[in-house]
Amino acid sequence: MGGERSVYTLAEISEHNTSKDCWLLIDGKVYNVTKFLDDHPGGGDVLLSSTGKDATDDFEDVGHSTGARAMLDEFYVGDIDSTTIPERTKNIPQTQPQNNQDNSSGFTVKLLQFLIPLIIFGFAVGIRFYNKSI
Numbered sequence: 001m002g003g004e005r006s007v008y009t010l011a012e013i014s015e016h017n018t019s020k021d022c023w024l025l026i027d028g029k030v031y032n033v034t035k036f037l038d039d040h041p042g043g044g045d046v047l048l049s050s051t052g053k054d055a056t057d058d059f060e061d062v063g064h065s066t067g068a069r070a071m072l073d074e075f076y077v078g079d080i081d082s083t084t085i086p087e088r089t090k091n092i093p094q095t096q097p098q099n100n101q102d103n104s105s106g107f108t109v110k111l112l113q114f115l116i117p118l119i120i121f122g123f124a125v126g127i128r129f130y131n132k133s134i
């Protein structure tokens, strides 16, 4: 090959964040996946949501096959300017409700799980004694 190696800053890479022009940063390498958006088995939207940041973790978390990894070469356009390498950011699904910060409801459930059978047992014994005494 021997073509020129382009080096891009994170800001430059981040500008390519649309369905008409989409670049990804994976393992310090820059990939132009615009033509792949429609063909990506995981959909174009996930690729677009990984633009403008280090998409390495997003790419790795999916457990892409070696076939998928081999495809990377096809889209390679250059490297990131190492002084602008961002922190890796993951696509973390927001499953944790923000307002559920105390653990007290979990404790109440456990307490009830313990107390309710005890109360039922207490009633049964009580009724038995009551029946005997009359």
Ligand code: HEM
Residues within 6 Å of the ligand: 024, 031, 033, 040, 041, 042, 043, 046, 047, 049, 050, 055, 058, 059, 062, 063, 064, 065, 066, 067, 068, 069, 071, 072, 075, 091
């Ligand atoms: C240039 C980068 C990428 C290439 C060449 C690529 C290629 C592929 C290929 C070939 C598959 C099919 C399964 C496999 O062979 O592993 C796949 C699946 C998938 N990819 Fe990617 N991918 C890229 C980037 C990403 C990124 C950044 C994400 C996440 C944000 C992602 C999310 C997924 C998901 C969720 C699937 C699973 C789809 C399914 O099985 O329903 N991919 N990708």
